[in-house]
Amino acid sequence: MMTRRPRVLFCIAVYNGKRVVPRSLQSASRLDQSVADTDVLILDDASPAPGWSEEVEQLAAGYGFRYYRTPRNLGIPRNVNLGLLAAINGGYDFVVINNSDVIFPANLVTQLVRVAADDNVGSVTAWSNNVSIFSLPNEDPDLHLANQDVVDWLSGSLASHFGDAAMDVPAGISFCILIPTAVVREVGLMDPVFGRGYCEETDWTLRSLARGYRITLAPGVFVYHEGRGSNIEAGLVTNHGTTVPENEEIIDLRYPQFRNQVGAFQSSHLLPKAHKDAIGRIIQDAGRQYGYSVEVGWLPLATRDADYVRVHVTPEGLGPEIEVQFRGFRSVLNVNGFDVAAELRNYFAREPIQVNMLDRGGVSLKVAKGFDPQSLQFVRNYPAKV
């Protein structure tokens, strides 16, 4: 059991990425250090863009990060291995491997370290909008979620709901993964047989599983991940490809049962439940903190984005479900059709910001009666339904 504060080496792998790297470095500079002492190491895999490496080095220096550029391009597995080795040589307790097209929440390290408290946890992958099959569904993450304050808020909301819970998953994803250095010592490094990248962390986490370690995902933390940009730049995949088939064949050869295990996980309904719980909590917290609007009508207003929750009530009678949405997250509320206003008031613990009446039918007016007349707004329009 650890009696001193844990030390974490936070590694960010960089390869070009002028558009995304400054944002992720700034994000890393805000990591909470209340639970663990965290050092940041930038691993530049010999980015070829002229002048870019110098720029990254300056940015890193400004934040007090260590910067290292490899003399030759190594590919993702070997570049990541540098981070793992640096963590072991430096006596760190944990190492976090990250992409550079991400925005980190301030509570990232705190949450990941909490989940990794059990000795049998071999790795902890952060939850995200873009984390393979585990992704938290969102209509347009780049539009709704690519913002530091939003990421901090989302991660805080999930942390308050899930705490240090760990979901066992078939494989880890190295866009943002924490690994105890003790596990690295036992399991080893990423296998360079995966060339420039893809599937190397699948192989590593399955090797750790074979040694009795858990592969986990932390639902109590959220990292925004743009995805694929740096891999297209690095020539790993094309614009139309999502993986490297040759690397998948190596996984199939080494772990013939892996695809079945993934299928079993997907059939277990753990993920849909986790998604539902997470999105429900996000929307409820958002409604309580930022407020909510109610739209009564067949079609909701075509508003692109809002800083509050939008509740859509269709005036078709006594339907038990109401759709709610916030920043691209959608969910349904099961309410008592007789008193929608009271149900919403209770769920969000406040009055709505406004109620938009898009329909003047009998049921709509009945719903409107439950709200404060001053919050009602009748939107004049022709009927939505023919």
Add this chain to the structure above:
Amino acid sequence: MVIEHRKDIFDLDLNQISLEQALIDFEIANARVIDLTSRLTTLSKEVLTLRGQIEVERTRSATLAQAASDRVLTNSGPTSEEVEALKTKATQMEYILEHLTQSRAVAIASLFASRLRSAIVQARAILR
């Protein structure tokens, strides 16, 4: 007492770490090449052997198919060996039948068994 080796990230010689690992990676890559080359050589030999066997079987099957096809076309019936074998069998059957029909025990038994009597009559007809 456990002595913890802790270093500040800025004190780490990453060039040295990278070089050491690169040498290890090279050793492993080299070993893999040697191993894969050996397996490739073995499998190539196996493939060549199997190809040869396939060709032999193809030739044999083509010959048999041709022979069967010739038999059908010329309507020559059974082979001479098959005919000889049939003739030998028939001779043996005739010998057995003749002895049976001439046996006193069989003759006495036929007095009391109508089926045996009619079988003996048929046998004598065949032998004639």
